[in-house]
Amino acid sequence: MLQPTSHGAVTDSVRPPEFSRAEHARVLATTAAGSVVVGYAAVAALLALVSSTAAHASFSTTGVLAAAAPGWLVAHHIPVRFDGGQLGVLPLLPTALVMLLVSRAAAGAADRLGLFEPLQARSVVFTISGAHAVVGGLIAFLMGEAGPVRATPAVAFFGCAAVSGVAAVAGVAQRCGLVEVLFDRVDPVARRGLRAGALALFALAAAGALLLAVGLATSWPTTSALFDQGGGTVGSGLGIWLLCLGYLPNAVVGAMSLTTGAGFSLGAVMVSPTAFSGGPVPAIPLLAALPEQQLGLLPAVFALPGAIGVLVGLALRTAAKSPATRVRAVLVAAMTAGVGMLVLAAVAGGNLGSGAFTPVTVPAGLAAVLTLAWIGLPGALVAWLAGPRPAAPPAPVQPPVVVAAEADEDDEDDEDDEVEYEEDAEELEEVAEEEEDDFDEPDGEPDREPAAPEDDEARDDPPLADKPD
Incomplete structure (x- = not known):
């Protein structure tokens, strides 16, 4: 079975x-x-x-x-x-x-x-x-x-x-x-802000990597010479290559801080878009991307985080119908990117022995604040202006003609009722006056009781004083 x-x-x-x-x-x-x-x-x-x-x-x-x-x-x-x-x-x-x-x-x-x-x-x-x-x-x-x-x-x-x-x-x-x-x-608006903030941090890392690649490409002769100084053997070249590869994320974080305007320092060397201080650096090919002097075009890197902020605003322009809610989504994205930048900058630096190359500093707090500003300000402006506008309140609806006619008919009925009531009141007053006139004496004489009727014999008889004894 x-x-x-x-x-x-x-x-x-x-x-x-x-x-x-x-x-x-x-x-x-x-x-x-x-x-x-x-x-x-x-x-x-x-x-x-x-x-x-x-x-x-x-x-x-x-x-x-x-x-x-x-x-x-x-x-x-x-x-x-x-x-x-x-x-x-x-x-x-x-x-x-x-x-x-x-x-x-x-x-x-x-x-x-x-x-x-x-x-x-x-x-x-x-x-x-x-x-x-x-x-x-x-x-x-x-x-x-x-x-x-x-x-x-x-x-x-x-x-x-x-x-x-x-x-x-x-x-x-x-x-x-x-x-x-x-x-x-979290609500859907904050959820979209978190995703946009993570993407903004990734885009900022891509911008730092692009800036580092441009620096290495423009200083390729120095980079090649530093590789040759290692001895020219396979083992030494492999060791230097692995060293540069291991510190590549650190260099990208330093370039991210440079794009935001915070910059970084390596011992006495300090590099930022608006300031420069030269000095000795380790003989590592990865550091050949550092500029040797202040460059006039270096402040142009501010266009990278500004463009990322605009893209965040465009991505969040449809997050909500209210402009204030869209701005809140942009602020969530900016804070997410700022916290990520804070963590990366904090773990990218540190002491490097006890020589002239220490410490390696990436200002984590300043980089985080600048990241928040670069993402938040242009993003909020774009999200406020490019998003949908709230609909205007509808005009008051006029009552239909039929309803108005009914209202007029009701008013006319009320007036007719009032006229009829006044006529009835006047008729009642007239009836009351007629009844009062029936009870009143004519010519305004005072009311008296009617005299009792007298007999014929009493009338003919004289008074007692006049009668003979």
């Missing part, structure tokens, strides 16, 4: 897989350990490639694995110290690659465990960030204070936890509904 089936019930094919606590913990532990091991192996493989191709470098597996420990911390954006000072200007490209690796690992764990609720993402995020924090603090502790490269254990612990935690949240945000929860808490 066929077993009956219940229509509309949730089948096992659409339910998320159910795991026991042991299996759940095993998946999380495997994911966290795998992200740490894969990242460490990637750093070790890169160092092995550089040392194997260098001309005078000695290659050993133990030495590469030992050198990968501080490299793993640098990839997590943890400052390291050495006898010559502190390396605080850390390359952003390895940090971005590590965050991408952790994000993919967190997303894979969420898929394997069938997580789909926001609160379920806590286990993945806490496990991955905790594993990276413990490994980072342990590496900094084992490096000690007497080694050639040192790091602070507390800074390594919390720094690794922060970097890996942000990456893990980004990995599970879409799968566990964190993005929907965030967007559900």
